[in-house]
Amino acid sequence: MSDPRPVPVKASVSRRRFLTVAGAGVTTSALLTMLDARQAPAQIRGTTLRILQWSHFIPAYDAWFDSKFTKEWGDKNGVKVRVDHIPHLELPARMAAEFAAGAGHDIIMNASSILTRLYYRSLVDLSDIYSQGGKNHGGWIPAAGPLVEVEGKHYGIPMFYILLPMLYRKDLFDANGLKAPDTWELARVAARTLKPKGHPTGIQFSQCADANLNWRSLLFSFGGAEADPSGENILIDSKEMREALRFAKALFDEGMTPEVFSWDDASDNRFLASGIGSWIHDAISAYRTTEDTNPDVFKNTHIGLEPAGPGGKRVSVSSANVYMIWKFSKNQPAAKEFLAHFMDSGKEGMTQSRGYNMPYLLADAQKPMPVIGADPKMQILQDFPKIVAFYGYPGPFTTPIQEVVNLFVLPDMFTRVARGQAIEDVMKWGVGEYRRIFAKHKRA
C-alpha cells in the first residue's frame, strides 16, 4: 500500500539561488524590452552626453543633428546632449589630446582616419549594440566589421560612409561619341579624346585624402590588394599594382595637366565647377555644389558606377565614418543608448544628409534608398554597397595601414610614376615603405 502522505521533495534550488536567477531574469528581460522599445534605462536621466564629430558636408545636416535629432532623444531620455564639431582632418589630433588627458567627450567620431585599432584599449566594447544593430537591420555590409573589430570585439559603430563615384560631363561625352566611363579604359579614352579639346581630366597626384581613396579604388579594381585578410601580410608587390601604376602614368600623360600635382581635396570640385573638367572621381559634393556655382555643369554632369578594371572588377574605396566611446567617459550607458538609437535612424540620416550618408546596415541599403533612390541621376549610387571597401582591402583597417595612409605612401607611388620615375624603382621604394611601417608595428 502506498503512503497517502505527500512525499517531501528535496528542494533543488535554494532560496538564494532562486532570487539570483529570478533577479537576473527580470533584469535581462527588462533590458531586452527596453532595447526593443528603445527606452533608455532610468540611470541615464539627468546626465550629460558630449559628442565630438566632424562638420558635415551639408550644414543643414549638422543643424538637424545638433538641434533636433540629439535634442529629441535627450528630451525623451532626460539627457542633456552637447554636440561639438571640428574639421574632419583634425579629429585625430583632438583624439590624441583627449587620450593624453584621459578626459573629454563621451562619444568621438572618426572620419576617414579610423583609429579604433590604435586606441581600442581605451575604448568601450560595443559588441552588444553592434550585434543588436545588425540583427535589427538585416546585418552589416562585409566591409563594416573589419573597421572596428579587434580581437573578436567591436570597439566602434560604423554609422555611414561617403562615396567617391565617377562624375562625368555627359554633354561632352555625347558630343564626342564617347561611351560613359563604365571602365577605367573608357575613362582613359575619354580623357585622351577630350584633353586636346580643352577638357582634360584630373585625379590628385598629391598628398591628400582624395588621392588615398581614388588611387586605391583604381588599384583594387585592377585586381590589386593592400594586405591579406589577416592584415599581417603586405600584398602590394604584385603585377596588378604595376599595371595600375602603368595605367595611371598613361592617364596622366594623355588626359591630365600638371596642375594635378598641386591639387588638394577641393581642387577637383573647382575643376568640375569651372566647366573645364571632363570627368572626376570624387564625392557627390563636387556635383551638388555645381547646382549653385555652375547650373549648366550641374545639368550636364552625370554620376557613374565605379569604373571596372581590366578584369571587370569594381572596388570603390570610400571614406569611412565610425563612432566610439571612451572608457574614461563618465556616461557610458547614455552613450551606448544614443549610439543604438543613432543606428536605428540610418534612413533619417540619409535623408537629412541629402544622400551623402551611405549605410553600412543592409536593411538601410535596400532599394529605394532615401533621396538617392528618387533622383534619376543618383540612383546608381544604390549599387555601391556591393562594391564598397576601405583602406587595407581586402584586409582590415589596421594600425600599420593607418600609418601608410597618413604618410600617403600609395599616392606617392602613383605620383612618382606620373613624374617619370621607373615603375620598378617606385615599387622598390613603396614596398620598402610598407615593409618598414609593418615591421615597426609588429615590433611594437
Next chain:
Amino acid sequence: MATQRTTRQKETRRHLLIYAGLTPFVLIAVFPIYWMLITAFKQEPDLYRMGNIPFWFNLPPTLKNFSILFYQTHFGDWIINTMTISAWVALITLLTAVPAGYALARLRLPGAENIGIAIFMTYLVPGIILFLPLSRVVATLGLQDSWWALVLVYPTFTIPFCTWLMMGFFKTVPMEMEEAARVDGCGQLGAFLRVVLPVSVPGVLTSVIFAFTLSMQDFLYGLAFVSPGDQKPVPVGVPTELIRGDVYFWGSLMGAALLVGLPVAVLYNFFLDRFIQGITGGVVK
C-alpha cells in the same frame, strides 16, 4: 631759377625711380589682401566660371558671405573670444616678461645670459610636441573646452619670446640713466618704473603686439583644447564651420580673414615706428 628747376627735376626723377622699384614689391604684398577683399564680396558663381575675369566683379557684389558669417556661424563669439584671450595673454605676458627681461638684463645675476638663452630655447619647442602633455594639465585644472585653457597655455610660447625681446631692449638702455636715478634717491624698483620702463615703451609695445598676434594665429592648441562652437577662437572656428569636407565657403572664409586681419594691420601701422624701434632696439648695445 634754372638750377632750382634742375634740382626739382632730379628729385622727382629720383622719387619716380624709387617708387618704380618699390611697385612690384607692393603689388606682391597687397595682392593677397586685394584678392581676399574682392572674393569676400563676390557671388559663388563668380568664383568658379573660367570665362570670368577673376580680378574684378563679373556679377554684382554681394553681402551674402558676411551674412553667412554672422548669422549662420558663431563668428561674433569667435571674435570676442579671440580678442579676450589675446588681451589676457598679452597682459600675463607683459606682467611676466618685463620683470623677467629686466632681471636677466640688468641685475647681473650669475648665469643670466645662459638662462636667457634657455628661456628662448623653450620658445623653439613646437606645439605639436607640447599639446599632449599640456592637455593633461588643462584637463586636471578643469579648463577643457573653455577658452580659459588657451589663456593658460598661450603664455608658454609668448613669455619666452617676449622675455628674450625685453632682455635685448633693456640692454640698450644706458646703465648711467639708472645709476643717476639711484643717485637722485630712487630704489631699484623706482629706477625701473620711473626711468627704465618709460624709455622702453617701444619694446613693451612690441611685446604686446607679438603676444597679441601670436595668440590670434594659433590653431593647434585651440583645436586640441576647445571644441564647443561658442568657445572657439577665430582660427579654429572658421575652418570648422566654413570648410566642410571638400566644400569650401570661399567668400565667407575670405570675409572672416579680412575682418580679423584688417584691424591687426591697422594696429601695426599705428605703432609701426615704435614697433621697428622695438624689434631692432636689441641689436645694438
